Amino acid sequence: MCTIQPNYDTDPDRSAAWSPSWVVADEDWDEGAGRFVEEGLAPILDVGCGYGGFAARLPPPARWIGVDASSSMLAKVTARPAIQADALHLPFRDHSAGGVVCRNMLYHFDQPTEVIAEAYRVLRPGGLFLAETKARAQDPELVPSGYPPSTFDAEEAPEIVASVFGSGAVEVESWDGPIMVLPDRAAVATYTRHHHLPADIGERVATPLTLTKRGCLVWARK
Numbered sequence: 588m589c590t591i592q593p594n595y596d597t598d599p600d601r602s603a604a605w606s607p608s609w610v611v612a613d614e615d616w617d618e619g620a621g622r623f624v625e626e627g628l629a630p631i632l633d634v635g636c637g638y639g640g641f642a643a644r645l646p647p648p649a650r651w652i653g654v655d656a657s658s659s660m661l662a663k664v665t666a667r668p669a670i671q672a673d674a675l676h677l678p679f680r681d682h683s684a685g686g687v688v689c690r691n692m693l694y695h696f697d698q699p700t701e702v703i704a705e706a707y708r709v710l711r712p713g714g715l716f717l718a719e720t721k722a723r724a725q726d727p728e729l730v731p732s733g734y735p736p737s738t739f740d741a742e743e744a745p746e747i748v749a750s751v752f753g754s755g756a757v758e759v760e761s762w763d764g765p766i767m768v769l770p771d772r773a774a775v776a777t778y779t780r781h782h783h784l785p786a787d788i789g790e791r792v793a794t795p796l797t798l799t800k801r802g803c804l805v806w807a808r809k
């Protein structure tokens with residue numbers, strides 16, 4: 588099992604190598620942002636917020652606070668406030684947040700439960716936690732043997748979250764379908780770079796390439 592090394596400051600072009608035009612599925616296949624607003628939960632701490640993609644999906648009157656360790660990522664966020672901090676030491680008081688979001692970031696930690704426990708600490712009773720992650724069995728058309736196991740893959744994510752919040756507190760929404768199309772070889776090369784895959788893997792596939800995306804949202808109520 589590996590921790591995916593965060594290289595957002597040392598290789599910012601890798602994380603930027605991505606095009607939303609590849610997504611052919613319904614726009615909200617991987618988010619769930621509306622639920623926080625429907626339940627009136629605030630503020631929503633977006634831990635490892637990256638470019639602020641989750642903030643862009645939140646309908647008003649959401650109260651969002653972005654947190655990220657990377658200055659390169661924070662330099663690109665337009666939503667405010669966005670602060671630089673470590674997910675393992677959130678600069679928020681106990682029971683102060685209505686929601687905590689950890690989207691596509693828990694696989695950067697040797698022990699994702701340490702970040703989840705920190706989310707639990709800052710959530711108020713009744714608050715909602717959301718983690719999102721990919722399955723290692725996604726993209727079988729490109730990676731037939733699967734991605735190397737990480738510390739927070741969709742295959743185990745629900746039980747990891749349950750180890751902090753309790754199994755009765757957890758709900759899972761999964762996706763598994765032909766959600767993305769890479770139109771040409773240049774797009775395949777960009778995609779493999781973004782996903783830390785060897786460059787030659789893209790030379791073996793025909794384009795356009797439809798990708799089966801697999802992953803899940805894990806919700807947990809405090």
Ligand SMILES: C[S@@+](CC[C@H](N)C(=O)[O-])C[C@H]1O[C@@H](n2cnc3c(N)ncnc32)[C@H](O)[C@@H]1O
Nearest residue numbers: 593635636637655656657660673674690691692
């Ligand atoms: C794959 S990006 C995901 C960005 C965003 N959540 C999304 O889904 O689009 C992972 C983010 O986690 C951040 N990150 C990694 N380690 C972190 C840490 N220790 N504390 C805070 N943020 C961290 C990275 O800087 C990066 O912006």
